[in-house]
Amino acid sequence: MKPRIAFIGSGNMARSLIGGLIVDGWPASSLCASDPDAQQRQHLLERWPELRVTANNETALDQADVLVLAIKPQVMAEVCLPLAKTVQKNRPLILSIAAGVRSADIDRWLGGQLAVVRSMPNTPALVGSGATGLVRNTQVTDAQRDLAESILRAVGMTVWLDDETLLDAVTALSGSGPAYVFLFIEALQEAGIELGLPPETAALLALETVFGAAKLALEADEDAGQLRQRVTSPGGTTERAIAVLEKGGLRPLLAKALASAKDRAGELADQLGRQ
Numbered sequence: 680m681k682p683r684i685a686f687i688g689s690g691n692m693a694r695s696l697i698g699g700l701i702v703d704g705w706p707a708s709s710l711c712a713s714d715p716d717a718q719q720r721q722h723l724l725e726r727w728p729e730l731r732v733t734a735n736n737e738t739a740l741d742q743a744d745v746l747v748l749a750i751k752p753q754v755m756a757e758v759c760l761p762l763a764k765t766v767q768k769n770r771p772l773i774l775s776i777a778a779g780v781r782s783a784d785i786d787r788w789l790g791g792q793l794a795v796v797r798s799m800p801n802t803p804a805l806v807g808s809g810a811t812g813l814v815r816n817t818q819v820t821d822a823q824r825d826l827a828e829s830i831l832r833a834v835g836m837t838v839w840l841d842d843e844t845l846l847d848a849v850t851a852l853s854g855s856g857p858a859y860v861f862l863f864i865e866a867l868q869e870a871g872i873e874l875g876l877p878p879e880t881a882a883l884l885a886l887e888t889v890f891g892a893a894k895l896a897l898e899a900d901e902d903a904g905q906l907r908q909r910v911t912s913p914g915g916t917t918e919r920a921i922a923v924l925e926k927g928g929l930r931p932l933l934a935k936a937l938a939s940a941k942d943r944a945g946e947l948a949d950q951l952g953r954q
């Protein structure tokens with residue numbers, strides 16, 4: 680029998696995980712989701728009528744082997760504290776997908792000495808192409824590690840880290856990363872329009888270029904630097920454009936952006952940890 684999973688919070692990320700698990704063959708009856716928002720519960724039931732859905736977090740937790748915390752970081756403490764008694768009785772694996780909330784704080788709010796996996800997925804999980812970093816605390820058994828991995832694997836690739844502080848770097852790179860890529864697509868599109876392309880054409884070319892380049896980089900034997908060289912003919916057009924990007928400081932600018940995101944993740948965790 681598949682382990683029973685309770686989702687606390689049934690928004691975008693929880694829905695994508697539930698969808699991925701069901702596609703992977705998990706019976707909907709082994710999953711339960713809670714959310715105080717009736718519309719969110721309705722969404723779930725329309726899509727998966729056999730899913731167990733409730734407004735009550737405590738009810739969702741009943742008999743769960745895994746408790747997935749899929750709520751916003753800001754409400755984590757107020758959601759966890761009232762669940763501590765039941766969690767301490769049942770002792771499920773705790774799996775958090777929240778940005779900037781440390782495992783030790785989640786463990787403390789839920790009464791302590793629990794197996795906690797903290798993860799950082801990203802929104803491409805909504806289409807099954809997520810990238811997730813995970814860390815586990817010392818209470819997590821190897822079987823629970825595999826279980827956490829199989830849940831996140833249902834929506835994309837996973838990578839384990841030994842050190843929880845590195846999860847802030849993962850948040851900066853792949854957690855926030857889709858937004859940098861969307862900004863890049865917007866900028867490509869705007870630049871194409873500047874050069875006279877019709878907006879729809881510029882949008883389509885920008886999007887397909889980013890998609891095609893990512894697909895090629897995933898499938899090719901060469902790394903991104905080598906693939907870039909292949910596009911860049913000596914004395915050609917790409918060489919001119921790349922020179923402008925390098926001279927304009929694209930690499931140090933991205934390094935600075937990621938460092939700011941990482942610092943912010945640490946700040947948020949410090950703030951929330953004081954609750």
Ligand SMILES: NC(=O)C1=CN([C@@H]2O[C@H](COP(=O)(O)OP(=O)(O)OC[C@H]3O[C@@H](n4cnc5c(N)ncnc54)[C@H](O)[C@@H]3O)[C@@H](O)[C@H]2O)C=CC1
Nearest residue numbers: 688689690691692714716749750751752776777778800801
């Ligand atoms: N959006 C993103 O790019 C990423 C988000 N995350 C994390 O995933 C978590 C969920 O994010 P989303 O699904 O995007 O948010 P969302 O806003 O779509 O979902 C959160 C859900 O929690 C529900 N909720 C609020 N109070 C609750 C309570 N007391 N008990 C139970 N449920 C409650 C809300 O009604 C909502 O449906 C967040 O912690 C976020 O940091 C992680 C990686 C990427």
Ligand SMILES: O=C(O)[C@@H]1CCC=N1
Nearest residue numbers: 778850853854855856
């Ligand atoms: O912007 C944020 O804080 C969250 C974390 C990763 C993506 N979105």
